[in-house]
Every structure is written in C-alpha cells, then in structure tokens.
Amino acid sequence: MKAIATAGRPEAAPEHAFQIIERETPQPGEWDLLVRIKAVSVNPVDTKIRQGAILPNDQQHVLGWDVAGQVETVGDKVTGFAKGDQVYYSGEVERPGCNAQYQLVDARLAAKAPQKLKPEEAAAMPLTALTAWEALFDKLKLSQGDDTHRDETLLIINGAGGVGSIATQLARQLTGIKVIATASREASIEWCRTMGAHEVVNHHDLIDTMQSAGYPEVDYIFNCADIGDHWDNMNALIRPLGHIVAIAETKKTVDLNQLQGKAVTFSWEFMFARSLHGYHIEHQGQALEKMAAHFDAGHLSSTLSEVIGPLTPENLGHAHRKLEEGHVTGKLVLTAMP
Template sequence: MQVVATTGQPQAAPLDAFELHEREMPTPGEWDLLVRVDAVSVNPVDTKIRQGAFLPSDQHNVLGWDAVARVERVGANVEHFAPGDRVYYAGEVERPGCNAEYQLVDARLTAKAPSKLSAEEAAAMPLTALTAWEALFDKLQLAQGDDTHQDQTLLIINGAGGVGSIATQMARQLTGIKVIATASRDISIEWCRRMGAHEVVDHYDLVANMQKAGHEQVDYIFNCHDIGDHWENMTTLIRPLGHIVAIAETQKSVDLNALQGKAVTFSWEFMFARPLHGADIAHQGRILATLAEHFDSGHLRSTLSDIVGPLTPANLGEAHRRLETGHTTGKLVLSAMPEA
C-alpha cells in the first residue's frame, strides 16, 4: 500500500516535508479495524509532530489523525463493525496515521460516520470535535439542554480555529450558555457568527474589548490558543470560582498562583491522553457516535472550510503550509489518495 510519509528532515519547509512510500499491508490486531481511507484532515498537532514533537523526527512518519474510511477487515474482538461500514475517527498518536491508502485503527476509538455528511465533511470533525466535547462536557462539566447555564457566559479564545469552531457550535446548540468568541479579521469574525457565537470580540487588547462589550468577567474560558499569550487576560476575566480549560501549551512562564485568590479551576484538555494511557478509550468512540447523531439531525454542522485536493505529498505539504500561517478558519481536508 502507499503512504505519504515525512522525509525525516524536521526543519524542511512544509512543501518539501513529505514523500510517497510503499509499505506492507498491515494485519489487524484483536481490537483493530483495517480501513481504506476516503478523506483526511490536517490539524496543528500534525505540524508539531512533523517538526519533532512526540515521534522521532529523523524517521519517515505517517501523520494524520482525522479520517473517514471504509472498513476492510475486523479484528477478533471487534463488535458492531463489519466490512463495508463507513467510520470516522482520530485514532492514536503513537500509531501510523491516516495519511495513507490503508490504516489500522482501534475500533473502540471509532464510530460510524454521520450518514448525511460527505467523506470530506466528516473527515474534518473527529479530532476537533472530540477535543471540544471533552473540554466542554468532561472538563468544564457543562450541562446539556436549552435551559442550562442561562445566566452564565463562556469565552472561547480563537473561536475561528478548528476546535473553537465546533466548540462554539456545541456550546450554542447543546446548552443555554452565552457564547463569546474571539476573532480579529473580518473573515474570522463572520465565521464565528456563522458557527453560532452570540458575540465576537477582538482578541487584541482582549480585556479592554471585553469590558467595552459589557463583560467584566465570564464564568468559563476555553482557550484554544497559546496560554502564555492570554494568561493575564484569563486571570483578569475569569469570575471567582470560575473554570478555565486549555489545549495549547506555551513556552512562556505563567503564574498559576494568580488563580488562587479567585479559587479558579484550571484544566488541560488533550484528546490523545485517553489512548496514550489506556484510560477508558471507548469513551471516545461513544462521543463520536453521539456526535454523528447531532450532525445527522442538523444540530451541528461540519467545519470544513476547504478541500485542498487529493492526498499527495504536494497537497499535504500545502495544507501544512496554510495551517502554519495561523490564518485558516475551520478545517482543511484532503480527499482520498489517487489510485496508483
């Protein structure tokens, strides 16, 4: 089978970072699905791993942790899946990713893909949707229902990104909380509004802009950007006994003690933590199954913003290049690898 792998040169520019390789067809383990990949999406974690995070950077790594695929074979312990099923998943960061013709994925981390979304629309969703769901409902412990959190506010920093886009939808559609998203460009402001944000505030001089909009403090903050860039903003804006959840690390020093006086809770969300540590990994399969129902019912919609092209080294490099500009809205997707 063919895969698009890194060149083993982590400092290479995105357009020079990938090449086509031939590898043996893998055999599914007891809990695995062997799938043929129909579409993939690119996430910031892909660019970080390409540059040396998590995996040995001098090897030919197959990246990609967002996919829709067709089941070809199932492992001995697999239930509820059969050849021909269309599934979607993020998978495990320590296993070869979905930038390939075929892939092995643990069935417990997958669910049947939303039937009303195209392969490309569905491929945009697993990693970001899992991240947003775990952050909102597992970490912040928001309650679902139109009548919940009606007197409370949620600030989503970087609302136009992949995670922020679906988090905005989830909070708006599945709870009663007021959603404030941050964005600065006209295109990203309009995108946040389309995703359902009640208000959009410029993240430059965030505290002043929040105050200008009438928000001295908020009950919850979901930071989808470098926490070091917004630490002082968050410690100022969070309400006493409030809760902050974040997904992006920082190279800057932050003062955790600044949260003590308000007795604020701070949580990390890292979608790969469950599969990395074997912590009830089936929880993610259940989340994806629930999300599929919401997509099919129209409560949630895909955050696909552009299909870059079929999965080739050049197109994958272009997707990485665009993602690294920091100016993408929604998700970038590639369709299936061209047949050899």
C-alpha cells in the same frame, strides 16, 4: 499500499517534508478495524509532530489523525462494525496515521460516520470535535440541555480555529450558555457568527473589548490559543471560582499562583491522552457516536472550510504551510490518494 511519510528531517520546509513510501497493507489485531481512507484532515498537531514533538524527529512517520473511510476488515473482538461501514475517527498518535491508502484503528476509538455528511465533511471533525467535547463536558463539566447554564457565559479564545469552531457549535446547540468567541479578521468574525457565537470580540485588546461588550467577567474560558499570550487576560476576565480549560502549551512563563486569589480551576485538555495511556478509550468512540447523531439531526454542521485536493506530498505540504501561517478558519481536508 502507498503512504505519505515525513522525510525524517524536521528542519525541512513543509513543501519538502513528505514523500511517498510503499508498505504492506496491515492486518487488523483483535480490536482493530482496517479502514480504506476516503478523506483526511490536517491539524496543528500534525505540524508539531512533523517538527519533532512527541515522536522521534529523525525517523519517517506517517502522520494524520482525522479520517473518514470505509471498513475493509474487522478484528476478532470487534463488535458493532462490519465490512463496508462508513466510519470516522481520530485514532492514536503512536500508530501510523491516516496519510495513506489504508489504516488500522482500534474500533473503540471509532464510530459510524454521520450519514448526512460527505466524507470530506466528516473527515474534518473527529480530532477537533473530541477535543471540544472533552473540554466542555468532561473538563468544564457543562450540563447538556436547552435550559442549562442560562445565566452563565463561556469565552472561547480563537473561536475561528478548528477546535473553537466546533466548540462554539456544541456549546450553543447542546447547552443554554451564552457563547462569546474571539476573532479579529472580518472573515473569521463572520465565521464565528455562522458557527453560532452570540458575541464576537477582538482578541487583540481582549479585556477592553469584553468590557465594552458588557462582559467584565465570564464563568468559563476555553482557550484554544497559546496560553502565554492570554494568561493575564484570562486571570482578569474569569470570575471567582470560575474554570479555565486550555489545549495549547506555551514557551512563555506563566504564574499559576495568579489564579489562587479567585480559587479558579485550570484544566488541560489533550485528546490523545486517553489512547496514550489506555484510559477508557471507548469514551471517544461513544462521544463520536453521540455527535454523529447530532450531525444527522442538523444540530451540528461540519467545519470544513477548504478541500485542498487529493492526498499527495505536495498538497499535504501546502496544507501544513497554511496551518503554520496561522490564518486558517475551520478545517483543511484532502481527499483519498490518487
């Protein structure tokens, strides 16, 4: 089979960072699905790993952790899946990724794809949707239901990004909480409103714009940006005994002691933590199954914003470049290898 691998040169520009390689089509282990890739999405974590995070940066790696595809073979212990099933999943960062013709994935991390979504639309969702689901419902412990959290507020920092986009939908559609998203450009502001945000505020002057909008403090904050850029803002805006969850690390120094006076809870969300440590990995397949039902019921919509083209080294590099430039709304998707 063909796959697209990194060149093993983390300093290379995205346009020169990938090459086609030939590998034997893998055979599934007892818990695995062998999936023929129909569409993939690209995430910021892909760019970080290409540049040397998590995996050895002097080796070739097949990246990619957002998939829509078709089951070709199932392992001996797999239940609930059969050849021909359409599936979607994110997978495991320590196994070869989806930038290939075929991929193995542990069936417990996958779910049948939403029937109402095209492969390109489904591929946009798994990594960001799982991140948002775990942040909102596992970490912040929001309760689902139209009448829940009616008197509470959730601030989503970087509301137009991939995670912020689906987090806005999940919070708006599955709870009764008031959702406030941050954005600054006209296109991203409109995108946040389309995703369902009750309010959109400018993150460049966050405290003042929040106060002007009538929100001097909030109950929950979901930070999808560099925590160092917003640490003081979050400390000022979170209410006493509030809860902050974040997904993006920082190179800046932050003072966790600032949160002590209000007895604020701070949580990390890292979607790959379950598979990296083998901790109840079936939780992710179950979450994707629940969200597939919501997509099919019309409660959620895909955050696909652009189909770059077929999966080639050139198109993959172009997608990485766009992500690194930092102005992407929603998700970038590539179709199957030519």
